[in-house]
Structures are given as structure tokens and as C-alpha cells.
Amino acid sequence: MRILFLGDVVGRPGRRALTENLPRIRKELEADFVFVNGENASGGYGLKTKHAKEFFKAGVDGITGGNHIWKYKDLYNMLDKDGRIVRPHNYADHLPGSGVAVFEKTGFPKVAVINIIGRTFMPPIDCPFASIETVLDELPADIPVQLVDFHAEATGEKIAMGYFLDGKVSAMVGTHTHVQTNDAKVLPGGTAYLTDLGMCGAEDSCLGMKPEIILDRYLTGLPRQLEAASGRGILQGAIFDIDDTTGRALSMATYRQN
Structure with missing residues (x-):
């Protein structure tokens, strides 16, 4: 199977680039599944229910989250009831939603998507290594394909x-930093890997945000409310092929659509 996984959607430019282009891109790439990190899709922070529904209508199969997934409470009901959106698994169990979702499509094996969040330079959270190990131990044996979105700050x-x-999962992709890295590869054990998918957002921006606000914060040291940049949007992510039987990665490459 072929999977397209897109990086953090940031604000309106990212949403527009995704919804307007995904049907064509999916057909051109012959992608069997499409996943996207949506935690910054609504105004640059958080995800509103209406925007999640727009993504699904455009052809997204599943949405992963991160530390901003909790901003809009209107999403909480969808997190609990719609199995296509996942939030980081290593948040407390009593919070809305789940960190694991299983996707089924005729002609393909089951696909598990797992979302975890890092601890380095991030708010205090349960250990992501222990958390993912628990998830994998509990996954049914009839799910050969497992995809992990590790939402973390530190490259290391x-x-x-x-x-x-x-060797434990089919692919691990990083999100959160909004800068696409150049290290797409298949690791020795057969796991597709990319440190960061990048972002879907305004090309002329600072991580999807207005550069002038970021500059003012650095130059003055004063706090300012960040705002998503406007302008033409780009799409960044990864495209990879997975063996349907073994669940091992056959290829891994970055994806970019200007």
C-alpha cells in the first residue's frame, strides 16, 4: 500500500492548500491512505470540528494531533466519537479521545495510527517510550501496518x-517543528522514518506564522499573540510504500507541493 502523510496544517493557507489540492494529489500519487497532522489547522492553534470535517470531505482518512489539539472544546465530542482523529496517547486517560485509531479499507490490511508526544522542551507528560511500547503490546495481531506520529520538539x-x-512499526514520522527534514529513509529493521514532515501552511512565513510578529518577539523580548500568515500555501510531508503482508516499509521519501 502507498501512504501519504502530511505535516502540521497551519491556518487558512494550509487548509486551503490541502482541501483544494488533495483530491488531485491523491489520484496522481495513487495514495491508498492519507493522514495529516491537524493540531494547528484552525487559526494557527487547535482544530475546530468544522475544519476536521472539511479535511475528511477532501479525502483525508485520519487526523493526528499534538499539544494544541485541546484548544477548541467543540472538538472534544468528535475526539470521543469519531475514530478518525487521534490525540497524543501519553496524555491522561481520562481526557477526551484516544491515541490509537485503526483504519480498515476493502482490499487492504488494517492500519493502526498512533499519536504520541515528546518530553524534551515540551510540557511535562508521561514517557513516550513507555507509552508507545504499551500500545504496541496491546494491538491485536491482525494489524500488520502501524504508523506513528511522534509530535516532538527535539531532533535527538x-x-x-x-x-x-x-522493526516494531511500519513507519515513524515526526511533527511539531514545521520544518521538513532531509533524512527520509528506511531504517535497518524495515521502519520508514522522517524526523519531521514539515508543514502545510503559508510559504512566506515563519513556521506558518507572520514573520513580523516573530521578529518583534525576538528583538524586544516582549510577548505577542502569534497569528497565522496569509498567502499561498504549500504542502509538505512524506510518501511511503508498505508491504501489505509483512507491514515492513519498502520505500520512504519526502513530499512537497508548492
Whole structure:
């Protein structure tokens, strides 16, 4: 099977680039499944229910989250009841939603999507390594394909997680930093890996946000409310092929659509 996994959607430019182009891109790439990180889709922070529904209508199969997934409470009901959206598994169990979703499609094996969040330079949270290990131990044996979105700040933590999961999952992709890395590869154990997918957002921006606000914060040291940039949007992510029987990765490459 072929999977397209897109990075953090940031604000209106990212949403527009995704919804307007995905039907065509999916057909061109012959992608069997499409997943996207949506935690910054609504105004640059959080995900509203209406925007999640727009993504599904455009052809997204599943949405992963991160530390901003909790901003809009109107999403909480959808997190609990719609199995296509996952939030980081290593948040407390009593919070809305789940960190694991299983996708089924005729002609393909089951696909598990797992979302976890890092601890380095991030708010205090349960250990992501222990959390993902528990998830994998509890997954039914009839799910040969497992995809992990590791939403983390530190490159080193993401690389360490990649080697920790090598041979245990089909693919591990990083999100959160909004900068696409150049290290797409299949690890020795057969796990597709990319440190960060990048973002779907305004090309002329600072991580999807207005550059002038970011500059003012650095130059003055004063707090300012960030705002999503406007303008033409780009799409960034990864495209990879997975063996339907073994669940091992056959290829891994970055994806970019200007």
C-alpha cells in the first residue's frame, strides 16, 4: 500500500492548500491512505470540528494531533466519537479521545495510527517510550501496518524514537517543528522514518506564522499573540510504500507541493 502523510496544517493557507489540492494529489500519487497532522489547522492553534470535517470531505482518512489539539472544546465530542482523529496517547486517560485509531479499507490490511508526544522542551507528560511500547503490546495481531506520529520538539528525541521503534512499526514520522527534514529513509529493521514532515501552511512565513510578529518577539523580548500568515500555501510531508503482508516499509521519501 502507498501512504501519504502530511505535516502540521497551519491556518487558512494550509487548509486551503490541502482541501483544494488533495483530491488531485491523491489520484496522481495513487495514495491508498492519507493522514495529516491537524493540531494547528484552525487559526494557527487547535482544530475546530468544522475544519476536521472539511479535511475528511477532501479525502483525508485520519487526523493526528499534538499539544494544541485541546484548544477548541467543540472538538472534544468528535475526539470521543469519531475514530478518525487521534490525540497524543501519553496524555491522561481520562481526557477526551484516544491515541490509537485503526483504519480498515476493502482490499487492504488494517492500519493502526498512533499519536504520541515528546518530553524534551515540551510540557511535562508521561514517557513516550513507555507509552508507545504499551500500545504496541496491546494491538491485536491482525494489524500488520502501524504508523506513528511522534509530535516532538527535539531532533535527538525523534531520532532516538525512530531507532527504538525500528522493526516494531511500519513507519515513524515526526511533527511539531514545521520544518521538513532531509533524512527520509528506511531504517535497518524495515521502519520508514522522517524526523519531521514539515508543514502545510503559508510559504512566506515563519513556521506558518507572520514573520513580523516573530521578529518583534525576538528583538524586544516582549510577548505577542502569534497569528497565522496569509498567502499561498504549500504542502509538505512524506510518501511511503508498505508491504501489505509483512507491514515492513519498502520505500520512504519526502513530499512537497508548492
